Amino acid sequence: MNGTGWGLVLLCGTVFLSQGQAAETSRKNIVFILADDQRNDVLGCYGNDLIQTPTIDQLASNGVRFENFFCETPICSASRATLISGLSQRTHGYNFGEPAVDANYIPTSYPAYLKASGYRTGFTGKYGFRFSKNDRKQQFDFFKPYDRNPYLKKMPDGSLRHETDLCADAAIEFIKGNPKGQPFCLSVSFNASHAEDSDLRPGFHFQWPESTDGLYEEITLPSPKLGDDKYFEALPGFLKDEGELSRARYFWRWDTPEKYQVNLRAYFRMITGIDNAVARILAELKTQGLDQNTVVVYTGDNGFLMADRGLAGKWNHYDQSLHVPFIVYDPALPEHKRGRVVTELGTHLDVAPTIVEWAGLSKPAVYQGRSLVGLVEDGLVADWPQEVYCEHKFKRYNNWYGVRGKRYKYAVYYEEPDGPYECLYDLEKDPAEVANLAANPEYADVRKDMVRRLDAYLNAFPEASGKPDNKE
Template sequence: MPSSVISLTILSLLAFGVMNPSANAAERTARPNIVFFLVDDQRDDTLGCAGHPIIKTPNVDALAAAGIRFENAFVTTSICAASRASILTGLVERTHRYTFGTPPIASKFGEESYPAVLKRNGYQTGFIGKFGVSLSRDVIAKMFDSFQPHNRNPYHKKMPDGSTRHETQIAGDNAIQFIKSQTKQKPFCLSISFNAVHAEDGDKRPGIGHYPWPKVVDGMYEDLTLPEPRLSNPKVFESQPPFLKKSFNRVRYFWRWDTPDKFQTNMKAYYRMISGVDHVVGRVQKALKQQGLDQNTVIIYTGDNGYYMGQRGFAGKWSHYEESLRVPLIIDDPREPKSLSGRVLKPMVLNIDIPPTILNLADVKIPAQYQGRSLLPFIKGETPVNWRQDFFCEHLMDNAGIPKWEGVRGKRYVYARYFENDFEFLHDLEADPDQLINFAYDPNYAKVLKEMRKRCDELRDGYGGPFKAWPKPKKRKKPPRKNLQTRLILNHQRHSL
């Protein structure tokens, strides 16, 4: 064969990627679409794929089977406002300084939030559901091309035809509409932020009032008798210091879990709400497939904080125990080889790792101010160098019913300092994985306590230093009329602790 023909043949093969598989890399590594599901008040163990023996979550379980699940995922602050601010900005509460009752997130943080950075770099960005934070309208416009916030209260919304539809399903409707409006010429990032599975705090009727579920899951779990919560022995509650015994953790226990009938009714309703979220996850997956977008869309699923369901005689979140800090985290990148599917990873990962991960997936530079780390190496089956062995956690909301605290959660030891109550906790997860014993006042742990105090101070000071309260706002005789977004935020704050 003449050399000219051989050369032409080789060039043709290269053009089609036959001789060099990496020739198709541009197609395989085209910037992906990203769908980010954020659930309210869902703890890490309330999924079928996490081993829960009762809850049915087949669509989320399928995500975990196709992707990866992190079994040690935590939030740095266990309340929706501060945690959602951290997820947007990549910063801990000590740095972004946002929670209920504070001024809006600073513009310098909002403008470097993951949606704002994506939007600047060519992504079509959308938001649907519970926003949960306050930002200026100008910053929100820099973050999202499509912004559709909606709250609960009530969950069942009246439709134009007179029927009602659950807010979770409405979020799914809007997400599908957004997906159908996309083209393959421009990547998108859609954040779907559920109000579920947060209780309807203003309606304490057990079941349908306090945890109203979508009609699609009517009847689920009805014929079951649910087991009592772990750590519900009254002695566990009695071991708590007085300030926790009087906290919202205990007050809301009597809203939800204090009698066997109330526990059974509310727990089944809560499970239905989770299954309702799972149903919407499946609807969105189906829409992606119908639009031919599923093979280039990364899906992330997580919660904004943990949740007490009667454990320790508590309800809600807020405090330092594992039930409060642990959340689910699943990432499915369909572009990765099947050999990497279904992994369950042990490294300690955080809510503040989500924004750098999203930007890394999009091949966008991560802002230097971010305090989390990208999880992309884990997604690709790699082992990151010098991964964290502990993390700083805290709760700084100014509320008499929620004690402020700061601490460190390490692989073995957990330290929490309730600094306004002059009280410390030290837990040894090896000796006492259920955190039933406080070793802070045990002389045998004096050295460990000193080390954990020092580590807490070191991390705290790196993030912003000792707690500084915001100045109290001056009272106005006639406050100016608030815009729609501000009214939505304030309505959310009244009902969302």
């Protein structure tokens, strides 16, 4: 490929991005793509040699890939509220069974904020949370939600079409309908690769689109990276309970070799199906002549345990629940800045500030993260945080909050019957998070420092009252 144009090249039936410069005189278009239940290492560009994700891999090789990116909260509904609002779960307060996000935060949600500045805003897929007032018209010019249950939707002609493909259809419809010269921000929020919780049959529990039928069928997939019994034995006692959410769902999905192989193949097909859908969206950008000024972002809403530690799902403090992919393709990046890997820590709190800066707007004061634009463009930002704040509050799980740095991780399950349960790991010596050092006197100073860092976030992020007074 040459560097004179940002085109789309068809290679083996897959759409790839080539390189070039964005028009400097117009505001950037933004396509934000979100997968469900996808941790970082289930993409080829993150080192997975078995998964087929050529389109997303090409975004990374022609863009910037973040090596240490984490969700703020490892559950879909609260995570999506964080992404759109720019607020921690602690502050927006949302999860299943909790009050809606205060409607006072609608104007600073990135879709509403960009829409008010002249952007055309669109959304398709899984929205996953709600504000305390009807917010759709204030946030979006185009809104086509799709969810699973079932994934395969019956069409007017009687055929079945997968949610992933319907999301791509809607994205293409939005792109085709965009008025010439108007900047846009499109959010594509796939429900895949979330399991179909209402159907526990192996191979149906993870329902893939037609485009990936038969894929991976001849492959024997490797055992989970952390599948040895020692990882289960190292869990806090309350996470070993067979009635506990992530343990119970292990028996839904992964507890026999046969079930593990069938379900993991199906899960991989869902991810490749997303890759195919992304290729279609990128092709439409090219067809409409919008490719040279459109930033494309790809991430996941939270991580995912695929039998690691004898668990399923997410929800806990381990990296398998928190570590997500984050890839940015900006056609304005010069050749020598493409294909870089950023090692600074990032979090979903940084997404809304980043989108707002790409739109040329000032960051709302309520946002709790920092823009990633400097890391994307230059690779260096002064005084970048040395840790990220993560948390999870859910009525059906053990509640915790913590901080994750490059060397150490500290988390506290703060509502346990016998008092707070602390976790401290030296990630340099113990990347699998097996040896809990919270009570180790040799790490007393480290623990003290991590407690200080956590307290700083708890003090800086106001806690939601749980009683928004602006309901409709």
